[in-house]
Amino acid sequence: MFCSFCGGETATGDHERCRARLSLIDPPRYCAECARRMVVQVDPMGWTARCSRHGERTSAEAAQR
Amino acid sequence: MTTASTDTATGTTGEGGDILAVAREQVLERGEGLSEAQVLEVLRLPAERLTEALALAHEVRMRWCGPDVEVEGIVSLKTGGCPEDCHFCSQSGLFDSPVRAAWLDKDRLVEAAKQTAKTGATEFCIVAAVRGPDEKLMEQIRVGVAAIRAEVDINVACSLGMLTQDQVDRLAAMGVHRYNHNLETARSHFPEVVTTHTWEERWETLQMVRAAGMEVCCGGIVGMGESLEQRAEFAVQLASLDPDEVPMNFLIPNPGTPFAHLDVPQGPDALMTIAAFRLAMPKTVLRFAGGRELTLGDLGAEQGMLGGINAIIVGNYLTNLGRPAEQDLEMLETLKMPIKALNDTL
Numbered sequence: 001m002f003c004s005f006c007g008g009e010t011a012t013g014d015h016e017r018c019r020a021r022l023s024l025i026d027p028p029r030y031c032a033e034c035a036r037r038m039v040v041q042v043d044p045m046g047w048t049a050r051c052s053r054h055g056e057r058t059s060a061e062a063a064q065r
Numbered sequence: 066m067t068t069a070s071t072d073t074a075t076g077t078t079g080e081g082g083d084i085l086a087v088a089r090e091q092v093l094e095r096g097e098g099l100s101e102a103q104v105l106e107v108l109r110l111p112a113e114r115l116t117e118a119l120a121l122a123h124e125v126r127m128r129w130c131g132p133d134v135e136v137e138g139i140v141s142l143k144t145g146g147c148p149e150d151c152h153f154c155s156q157s158g159l160f161d162s163p164v165r166a167a168w169l170d171k172d173r174l175v176e177a178a179k180q181t182a183k184t185g186a187t188e189f190c191i192v193a194a195v196r197g198p199d200e201k202l203m204e205q206i207r208v209g210v211a212a213i214r215a216e217v218d219i220n221v222a223c224s225l226g227m228l229t230q231d232q233v234d235r236l237a238a239m240g241v242h243r244y245n246h247n248l249e250t251a252r253s254h255f256p257e258v259v260t261t262h263t264w265e266e267r268w269e270t271l272q273m274v275r276a277a278g279m280e281v282c283c284g285g286i287v288g289m290g291e292s293l294e295q296r297a298e299f300a301v302q303l304a305s306l307d308p309d310e311v312p313m314n315f316l317i318p319n320p321g322t323p324f325a326h327l328d329v330p331q332g333p334d335a336l337m338t339i340a341a342f343r344l345a346m347p348k349t350v351l352r353f354a355g356g357r358e359l360t361l362g363d364l365g366a367e368q369g370m371l372g373g374i375n376a377i378i379v380g381n382y383l384t385n386l387g388r389p390a391e392q393d394l395e396m397l398e399t400l401k402m403p404i405k406a407l408n409d410t411l
């Protein structure tokens with residue numbers, strides 16, 4: 001698994017600051033499955049993030065988790 | 066420029082007396098903004114005088130602007146891939162930033178305007194990450210603005226970088242109500258922030274926008290390594306432009322940008338800057354923009370609203386997320402600050 005903020009492996013390194021940013025002001029930028037940079041679109045009420053390999057994630061789905 | 070020496074421990078000057086007492090008479094009573102030297106005195110006030118400075122800035126805002134809060138939503142029509150090198154910006158194509166280029170289609174643009182209007186917002190700003198618009202972008206703006214104006218009750222603003230006279234005229238003819246173009250920082254600090262264009266080029270676009278009858282929206286970012294002197298310089302440079310709106314951003318150190326390693330501005334410092342900017346510009350719309358979530362948190366946002374701010378961006382920003390719009394609307398209700406109605410802005 002990879003960090004959606006910095007793209008590093010979640011098993012190694014310290015991602016506490018990454019998690020803080022993701023919980024406050026950042027949409028995911030890297031695919032958690034393959035660490036590819038995603039195409040992210042932010043609009044006033046949500047975001048979509050698309051990995052060319054693993055498809056699209058949205059803020060609506062993320063909120064349900 | 067005053068040559069008075071400041072006792073930094075108390076904020077009293079040898080010449081004019083206590084700076085907040087001077088501001089009370091000059092700004093609150095007469096509506097005359099502080100000079101550069103006076104703004105600097107406010108910025109240098111000790112932390113224990115922050116509450117007092119914010120209270121005065123709030124009184125100034127209530128006296129000269131009233132209790133209404135102008136609510137705005139913004140959306141990125143074209144994200145990333147910008148050829149400029151603004152060192153704070155995750156959308157520059159010159160840095161190793163994770164932000165990839167993307168375009169928003171017309172349906173999503175109109176939907177974003179509708180969602181924004183539902184919050185009670187009166188302004189919707191369409192933003193593109195470009196040096197200035199090309200023909201393709203101008204055409205998308207024409208189509209998008211027409212669609213929004215046909216379907217949604219909201220003022221449309223644009224932020225598309227530096228403009229030619231022809232582009233200014235065309236945007237005005239499309240009914241674009243306000244144009245945003247930030248000077249970003251003090252003129253003397255600008256070369257440390259941007260090298261691919263100049264502060265003066267930005268100033269020229271703003272002059273053309275004003276002459277064409279569009280409202281001028283111009284602000285910047287606090288916390289990009291500027292000194293307090295440069296912050297005061299910036300406040301009076303903005304005041305001399307006499308903008309209709311000043312958006313205040315606080316630096317978000319974004320990965321991959323040259324400013325990635327700068328610290329997030331501290332809350333008290335940001336709040337004192339808000340108070341000082343209000344005292345420099347008693348009558349402008351002073352808007353909370355990006356970075357307030359990191360710098361101020363929920364409590365600081367309220368302090369800012371009670372310290373000179375009279376406008377907010379609700380919902381998300383261009384590449385960063387804001388707190389949920391409902392939370393800001395609840396805050397305004399708690400503070401008993403009515404949302405400015407559309408017919409008050411036309």
Ligand code: SF4
Pocket residue numbers: 147148149150151154155156157193194195196226
């Ligand atoms: S011109 Fe705008 S989008 Fe481009 S790098 Fe500068 S701030 Fe970012």
Ligand SMILES: [Zn+2]
Pocket residue numbers: 003004005006007008014015018019
């Ligand atoms: Zn990380």
Ligand SMILES: [Zn+2]
Pocket residue numbers: 031032033034035036051052053054055
């Ligand atoms: Zn993937």
